[in-house]
Amino acid sequence: MTFLDLAKKRFSARSYKDIPVTDEDLNYVLEAGRVAPSAVNYQPWKFLVIKEEKNLKGLYPLYHREWFREAPVVIIVLADHSLAWKRGDGKDHADIDAAIAADHMTLAATDRGLGTCWICNFDKEKTIAHLQLPEHLEPIVFLSLGYPASQTDENRHKSKRKSLEEIVIYECL
Secondary structure (H helix, E strand, O other), X not given: OOHHHXXXXXXXXXXXXXXXXOHHHHHHHHHHHHOXXXXXXOOOEXXXXXOOHHXXXXXXXXXXXXXXXXXXXXXXXXXXXXXXXXXXXXXXXXXXXXXXXXXXXXXXXXXXXXXXEEEOOOOHHHHHHHHOOOOOEEEEEEEEEEOEOOOOOOOOHHHHOOOHHHHOOOOOO
């Protein structure tokens, strides 16, 4: 499978089979996040893996979607602002770096036949309090993970994405 085929195969899974994710598959996904690029290679991230039922249930009040309860694993991608590279104008790149790592994990999951959904619509303040996160760690994304109960049309991008002509600018504005 080419990279583009893999990228087109990936979709936001919102239903999961009642099958535990194997340690081998989970570690493959986490390794993809570990090797992701980051600004100045500072790697300002942590990956909090939640897979025990009692801990998963603790996440449900943070993101109110019924399908979320089906995911056998949730990886919370945290940006570590104490490790982040800051651009000359002060822009902290921890959130961008964490997003790159999360994207690597979504593609690695697809490669292993797993489904993911990138969740940003969680209650950030409640998440920080629930997880008792120190001030320098910010939750960026909940990444639900499991074997998807359904698939999607890999050709959906023809109608659900803008054309290259709409988004590419060559050389100048």
